[in-house]
Amino acid sequence: MRVSAYLDHAATTPVLPEAAAVLAEHLSRTGNPSSLHASGRAARRVVEESRERVAAALGARPSEVLLTGGGTEADNLAIKGLFWARTAQDPARRRVLVSAVEHHAVLDPAFWLAEHAGAEIVLLPVDDEGRVRLDVLRDELAAHAGTTALVSVMWANNEVGTLQPLAEVVSLARARGVPVHADAVQAVGQVPVDFAASGLDALTVTGHKVGGPVGVGALLARRDLPLVPVLHGGGQERGVRSGSLDVPAIAAFAVAVERAVEAREETARRLGGLRDALVAGVRAAVPGAVLRGPADPADRLPANAHFTFPGCEGDSLLYLLDSAGVECSTGSACQAGVPQPSHVLLAMGLDESDARGALRFSLGWPSTDEDVAALLAALPGVVERARAAGLAGRPRAGAL
DSSP states (O other), rough: OOOOOBBBTOOOOOOOHHHHHHHHHHHHHHOTTOOOOHHHEEEHHHHHHHHHHHHHHHTTOGEEEESSSSSHHHHHHHHHHHHHHHHOOOTTTEEEETTTTTOOOHHHHHHHHHHSSEEEEEEEBBTTSSSOOHHHHHHHHHHHGGEEEEOOOOOOOOOOOOOOOHHHHHHHHHHHOOOEEEEEEETTTTTTOOHHHHOOOOEESSSSTTOTTTTOEEEEOOTTOOOOOOOOOSSSTTTTSSOOOHHHHHHHHHHHHHHHHTTTHHHHHHHHHHHHHHHHHHHHHHHEEEESSOOGGGGOOOOOOOOHHHHHHHHHHHHHHTTTTTEBBBEEEETTEEEEEHHHHTTOOOOOOHHEEEEEOOOOOOOHHHHHHHHHHHHHHHHHHHHOOOTTTSSTTTOO
16 A cells, blocks of 8 residues: 555654665674774764754663663663662652653653552643643652652653643752653754753653664763663663663664754754644545544644544544554554543543544644645545544444
8 A cells, every 4th residue: 555644653663864865874894882893993983973863853861861772761761870879768659749741651651650669650730732731740748759760751742742831840840859751752942942041850862753863862860860770781871871882773863863953953843844734735625524633733733633523533544544644643542342432531531432532633844745635635534434434332323
């Protein structure tokens, strides 16, 4: 099947040509950056120069960039490593505050700690646009700062695109001496991300969301932030993240981050215009469609548009669009063959039937007007067919 429109860049975006060229160049070279001979030293030079480029692009010091195998590993290192370090300092610090709309790469490590390490998880509620409730965070910290290990609130939501009030989150936590981590995987290259200026203690970024390869990322962490390793072995990366470093991927990652940040303003302007055209087109083509997330485009990622379609199953919409050559995603998960609603939409107050009719359209650096046009041409017929099929588990009108 020929793909006429790829609208799932929030899941992964194509590798930038310049990043691909760097990746290919270094794949032909040999050298472990932990080795002391000439090839090892050359590989180490590439790693350290790449670290410097990532740091410069994201407002960090090179020594604050811990290279990882991607965003999930970086989130796990932040949540588990910080929790274990804080409880080692004071066993009473067992509360982990995370927003209810975090990616599972944050939520699942937190709940793993609750099951296996005695953590007490507090899910911070959000409003109907997916924005964390600062009043609840303020009250939690006022009452339990002395027993709180960390706070984790994402920079921008991966499903509905909501930009979180991180400056206020950091201000509230810092006043109580509680470290803050943010997953910024979706934010880099779309909105300004400056680690030093943010006041964060730790920040996650990954390569394949910004035009780099899959399987490489970084945790930016203050030098004085205590972290217990999740991986053990050779003691690479400040002794916090063991494992031989993937030199070609790291070099390509650095180029992709650098290019994404350099082009951010123009990319955000262009993709924001495409997003606005997509939103207007969907509303015109399917009048019942409901845009989820912030009503003000300035409060959401410029490349994100998330809709629910009443009376439709999101999976049905996705597969029907896919058969028409339009690729997007649905926020729902499928467990044992049964569609499950998105935890993000449920946290925003949607009921299960509305939440199950969700589709996320996300744009990226190769996106064009033709991609939007292809979606709008296919969507009305797809929605009509999906509504005729109805929601899974719910009889169609007139059915016995």
